[in-house]
Amino acid sequence: EAGVTQFPSHSVIEKGQTVTLRCDPISGHDNLYWYRRVMGKEIKFLLHFVKESKQDESGMPNNRFLAERTGGTYSTLKVQPAELEDSGVYFCASSARHTGELFFGEGSRLTVL
Amino acid sequence: DAKTTQPPSMDCAEGRAANLPCNHSTISGNEYVYWYRQIHSQGPQYIIHGLKNNETNEMASLIITEDRKSSTLILPHATLRDTAVYYCIVRVTNFGNEKLTFGTGTRLTIIP
DSSP: OOOOEEEOSEEEEOTTOOEEEEEEOOTTOOEEEEEEEETTSOOEEEEEEETTEEEEOTTOOSTTEEEEOGGGSOEEEEESSOOGGGOEEEEEEEEOTTOOOOEEOOOEEEEEO | OOOOBOOSEEEEETTSOEEEEEEOTTOOTTEEEEEEEEOTTSOOEEEEEESSSOEEOSSOEEEEOTTSSEEEEEETTOOGGGOEEEEEEEEEOOSSOOOOOOOOOEEEEEEO
16 A cells, blocks of 8 residues: 655755645545654644645644645645745645544655755 | 653664653643654654553554653664654544644664
């Protein structure tokens, strides 16, 4: 069974540009989460989808970040315009209903120059 | 979610049991103890979780004290691949709303 996959694995962009990160959860997992680790900081929660609905987006840092999960399958996280402080690793995770275990992807490393 | 305290780093000899402590003195009755680890720069990996009884799976054992104010993750026969940062996380589990609060964790180094 395929795990959580994320694309791209690494993206380097200029400040002010736009980047879109994609996450494909494990098939059948209704819950999808985005987390991130910026340089030197702890891993932080960004938001949580249940199917296509945003359940909790309390961790989204500002309105430059937009997450979508159309159709309740894969999700995208767009950063527009990117700032230097957005550099870090963005992790996606998914879980089935009624379980306490999150399955994380390998992360997408974002470098903003 | 209750705060957790972990030592910043530990070493363990290969083949020995690695015992990672975690203090969570403000844990409330409906909060679970979770353990995740992050190997190098990979995504975090779930290890185990429990409420008050000790738990064991193919990866590790979780020992929770009777007053639930602390717990210990045990890797019974540590290998070099167990070198990682281990996170102890305490939270109410809604089984589907897993908003985890990662702290700084314990960096475990397995020594050959």
